[in-house]
Amino acid sequence: MEEGYRRDIEALNDGFWDWNLLTNEVYFSESWKNMLGFSGEEISSTFKEWEERIHPKELTRVWEKLRQHLEGKTSFFRIEHQLKCKDGSYKWVLTRGKVIAYSTNGRPQRIIGILVDRSQQKEMEKRISVQQKNLDKILNATKELVLAVDQDGKIVFANQRFLKRMGYALEALIKQNVKIIHPPENKDEGMVLIREMLRGTIEACEMKLHTRKGETFPVKVKITMIEWNGSPVILGFFRDLTEMRNLKEEISQRKLLQKAVFNSMPCIGWIKDLEGRYMAISQTFEEISGYREEEIIGKKDMDFWQENLGVSHIDSDGEVHQGRQVSFERKIEKGQGSIWLEIFKTPLINDMGNVVGSTGIARDITEKKELQKQLKAAKEEAAAANLAKSQFLANVSHEIRTPLNSIIGFLELLCDSHLNAEQYEYVNEVKSASKSLLALMNTILDFSKIEAEKIILDYKKFCLIDLVEETMASFISDAQKKGIDIVSYVEWDMPQSLMGDSFRLKQVLNHLVENAVKFTDEGAVYLCVKRIGGERDRVKLKFEVMDTGKGIHEEDINKLIEPFTKGDISTSIKYEGTGLGLAITTKILEAMRSSVSVISEVGKGSNFSFVVDFDVFREQEELHELPVQKDMPIERIDKAEPEEDAKKHVKVLLVEDSITNRRMMQKTLEKNGMRCDCAENGQEALEKMKKIKYDIILMDCQMPIMDGYTATKEIRKKEKPGEHSLIIALTANALRGDREKCLKAGMDDYISKPIDINQLFNKINGYLKMEKTILEVQKQEYTDPLYRLTEEIGFEREEAREFLLDYIEETINATLSEIEAVQREQKDPSIEKYIHGLKGTSLNFGLTEVYEKSKKLEEFYHDADIENSLFFLHQIENELLVLKERFKENRIS
Numbered sequence: 001m002e003e004g005y006r007r008d009i010e011a012l013n014d015g016f017w018d019w020n021l022l023t024n025e026v027y028f029s030e031s032w033k034n035m036l037g038f039s040g041e042e043i044s045s046t047f048k049e050w051e052e053r054i055h056p057k058e059l060t061r062v063w064e065k066l067r068q069h070l071e072g073k074t075s076f077f078r079i080e081h082q083l084k085c086k087d088g089s090y091k092w093v094l095t096r097g098k099v100i101a102y103s104t105n106g107r108p109q110r111i112i113g114i115l116v117d118r119s120q121q122k123e124m125e126k127r128i129s130v131q132q133k134n135l136d137k138i139l140n141a142t143k144e145l146v147l148a149v150d151q152d153g154k155i156v157f158a159n160q161r162f163l164k165r166m167g168y169a170l171e172a173l174i175k176q177n178v179k180i181i182h183p184p185e186n187k188d189e190g191m192v193l194i195r196e197m198l199r200g201t202i203e204a205c206e207m208k209l210h211t212r213k214g215e216t217f218p219v220k221v222k223i224t225m226i227e228w229n230g231s232p233v234i235l236g237f238f239r240d241l242t243e244m245r246n247l248k249e250e251i252s253q254r255k256l257l258q259k260a261v262f263n264s265m266p267c268i269g270w271i272k273d274l275e276g277r278y279m280a281i282s283q284t285f286e287e288i289s290g291y292r293e294e295e296i297i298g299k300k301d302m303d304f305w306q307e308n309l310g311v312s313h314i315d316s317d318g319e320v321h322q323g324r325q326v327s328f329e330r331k332i333e334k335g336q337g338s339i340w341l342e343i344f345k346t347p348l349i350n351d352m353g354n355v356v357g358s359t360g361i362a363r364d365i366t367e368k369k370e371l372q373k374q375l376k377a378a379k380e381e382a383a384a385a386n387l388a389k390s391q392f393l394a395n396v397s398h399e400i401r402t403p404l405n406s407i408i409g410f411l412e413l414l415c416d417s418h419l420n421a422e423q424y425e426y427v428n429e430v431k432s433a434s435k436s437l438l439a440l441m442n443t444i445l446d447f448s449k450i451e452a453e454k455i456i457l458d459y460k461k462f463c464l465i466d467l468v469e470e471t472m473a474s475f476i477s478d479a480q481k482k483g484i485d486i487v488s489y490v491e492w493d494m495p496q497s498l499m500g501d502s503f504r505l506k507q508v509l510n511h512l513v514e515n516a517v518k519f520t521d522e523g524a525v526y527l528c529v530k531r532i533g534g535e536r537d538r539v540k541l542k543f544e545v546m547d548t549g550k551g552i553h554e555e556d557i558n559k560l561i562e563p564f565t566k567g568d569i570s571t572s573i574k575y576e577g578t579g580l581g582l583a584i585t586t587k588i589l590e591a592m593r594s595s596v597s598v599i600s601e602v603g604k605g606s607n608f609s610f611v612v613d614f615d616v617f618r619e620q621e622e623l624h625e626l627p628v629q630k631d632m633p634i635e636r637i638d639k640a641e642p643e644e645d646a647k648k649h650v651k652v653l654l655v656e657d658s659i660t661n662r663r664m665m666q667k668t669l670e671k672n673g674m675r676c677d678c679a680e681n682g683q684e685a686l687e688k689m690k691k692i693k694y695d696i697i698l699m700d701c702q703m704p705i706m707d708g709y710t711a712t713k714e715i716r717k718k719e720k721p722g723e724h725s726l727i728i729a730l731t732a733n734a735l736r737g738d739r740e741k742c743l744k745a746g747m748d749d750y751i752s753k754p755i756d757i758n759q760l761f762n763k764i765n766g767y768l769k770m771e772k773t774i775l776e777v778q779k780q781e782y783t784d785p786l787y788r789l790t791e792e793i794g795f796e797r798e799e800a801r802e803f804l805l806d807y808i809e810e811t812i813n814a815t816l817s818e819i820e821a822v823q824r825e826q827k828d829p830s831i832e833k834y835i836h837g838l839k840g841t842s843l844n845f846g847l848t849e850v851y852e853k854s855k856k857l858e859e860f861y862h863d864a865d866i867e868n869s870l871f872f873l874h875q876i877e878n879e880l881l882v883l884k885e886r887f888k889e890n891r892i893s
Contacts, residue, residue: 021111036084077096092119099111128230145219148228218241268285278297281297326345329343346358408431412668471513482520491529500615519606524548536616541612553602665698811838
């Protein structure tokens with residue numbers, strides 16, 4: 001019977017075992033052995049065989065379960081554990097057994113049981129466990145509150161967010177009825193809603209949850225059915241609406257605040273999204289646009305603005321969306337009229353730093369625009385008045401300077417005649433008064449020019465020491481008359497040459513030294529120049545004019561720079577002058593980025609100082625500005641031909657409409673050994689020039705019938721290639737731009753009335769020397785073009801002559817090409833480059849006439865003056881041809 005029982009057990013595929021506790025023998029069925037990979041006699045039938053195959057970590061647990069059953073504490077011996085297989089691996093099994101025989105004293109003697117393979121189930125449980133853990137992670141990672149309830153309404157899972165929000169620990173919530181999370185007053189309502197969702201009647205619903213502390217909060221819930229640990233459960237996702245509702249409330253409050261702020265602003269305001277839709281507007285926006293808020297919100301600019309205005313708004317929004325702030329002015333048509341708006345737009349940026357829209361404000365500037373229009377009109381009116389004043393001063397200057405010219409000229413002639421002592425004294429007094437009147441006119445005109453126009457500084461090379469000496473030299477006579485010393489000091493380490501406006505600097509120093517001499521009755525006047533900073537190529541100089549004069553009261557110092565002010569009334573009575581000197585000085589120093597400082601003590605003297613920066617002139621730069629022949633020392637003229645003899649050959653044409661000035665100038669020129677013919681206007685001058693070739697033409701600018709500018713242009717038109725009449729302008733105008741006007745007309749130089757005789761003869765002597773160099777080369781010492789090639793570079797003289805001949809031949813050909821190019825009247829950078837190169841090489845070779853004409857050519861071509869450019873190109877061509885013949889004949893030696 002027992003054998004049959006064992007066969008039946010074997011048929012179940014489960015392993016069977018039978019353990020005799022008295023002998024410790026165990027019967028293992030084939031199925032038991034096969035389950036571990038054994039067969040037949042490969043495994044012994046002992047308890048030790050089974051015990052040693054139990055996983056070491058589980059042995060204690062297995063023995064404890066077995067002991068409890070053997071002691072009668074459990075009805076069955078049942079345990080899942082791992083047994084070692086033949087291949088060394090461990091397999092999960094379920095061992096079940098029961099004591100079936102006891103001794104007379106109740107001790108167990110035999111126990112039988114089965115062994116079930118649980119490896120597949122364990123693998124499945126492992127996979128399910130992994131999936132469950134992953135699901136737990138997912139559910140805990142979601143932002144929603146998650147709860148799982150089984151079919152009995154018991155809670156089987158809650159994620160961390162749910163537990164935290166509800167105030168429960170997981171252990172306290174698991175197995176609780178789901179009604180625990182609903183408010184007591186409507187526990188059933190929640191379950192009804194859940195059933196509706198399960199049926200599919202509704203997709204989601206809102207309800208309230210009840211926390212452990214008794215608080216309630218709104219949620220939106222969605223549910224789904226899933227399998228949880230092998231059983232179906234309802235999985236609910238709850239979204240806490242508290243924050244959203246608070247946010248909505250906050251947004252609502254912000255909108256109310258925004259509306260209040262917008263409506264309290266005097267200007268227009270709005271907010272737009274990235275699509276250009278209006279999200280909020282101010283009340284003033286409604287008033288300006290003529291639309292109500294509900295008609296604008298959600299709309300774009302093109303929906304209600306005119307097309308051109310809408311497009312401009314869209315374009316500016318595009319800039320704002322790039323993160324830039326923009327501002328502009330725009331004219332808006334409104335009703336029967338229009339208004340001007342000043343618009344500011346700025347990007348709307350979220351917490352992440354991304355542009356999410358734009359906000360803008362606009363203010364009505366119609367009144368401002370009207371004021372600007374009125375201001376512009378007023379400025380134009382003031383400018384016109386200022387121009388009229390300047391023109392008036394120019395006319396006054398002309399009317400006063402013309403008779404002054406005659407007065408001073410005849411006084412000069414009278415001084416040189418046979419006068420007794422008393423007569424000579426009277427004439428000198430009149431001459432002195434005339435010059436004072438001229439100085440007064442110059443000062444008033446200078447102030448007018450400075451007041452009417454921005455001062456434009458003329459930066460040129462100058463010698464500071466020479467400038468200081470010239471300034472002080474002009475006041476030596478006045479100082480000697482007053483018995484005071486006049487002293488200048490320039491620090492020893494001063495650069496030899498500087499770059500700056502020496503004329504304006506000298507003008508400032510003249511004003512300051514003149515005042516110092518004027519207001520000093522004893523002691524001395526000092527002019528000091530110190531270097532107080534700078535680098536190799538730039539210096540900072542401090543100029544100080546100090547005196548030991550009467551001094552200035554502290555309250556009068558600030559008045560000094562005001563026009564026509566002299567401090568106190570006693571000063572105005574005692575000392576002559578306009579009171580414009582320091583006003584002019586201040587304006588000039590402002591242009592130089594400086595200002596005058598005054599330190600003074602009544603009875604002890606004054607100190608006027610200012611600081612100016614200058615560039616240092618370097619010798620390398622000086623090479624490109626070598627003096628041309630007309631600036632060479634006067635002794636060169638003496639060597640060429642005795643001055644008096646030279647003047648006898650000079651024929652001068654004086655073109656002047658004033659008979660008085662004609663008489664005075666003719667007498668003066670003839671007295672100095674020159675022949676002088678006169679013409680009353682430009683037309684008469686042209687007639688005289690048909691008969692006689694004049695060396696110099698002195699041309700008045702303003703004359704009846706034909707003025708000097710027109711006459712000069714006519715003369716230039718009629719001149720043949722190689723011809724050039726020397727024309728010096730005589731003008732009573734003294735305003736800025738007169739010199740440029742004269743040169744543009746074709747005149748060679750300029751001198752203002754009243755004519756300074758010394759200045760006139762200096763100019764004539766300079767030009768005489770230049771003309772004699774061309775016309776009477778054999779009588780003058782010509783600048784040697786071969787010098788640099790022989791003495792400095794090392795050419796033999798014949799080699800140098802051939803080199804220069806080649807250079808001149810090439811330059812003649814190039815000049816002819818440039819003449820053709822210029823005749824096409826096309827501005828060409830290559831022509832400018834040619835002119836600049838010609839100027840440099842001719843200077844370096846000592847071809848001063850070519851250099852001089854190249855300079856003129858460069859000026860005219862730069863100004864696109866084609867007519868004069870062609871004239872000087874022909875002049876250069878002729879000069880080069882003359883030089884070529886002289887070099888061939890070896891006449892330059």
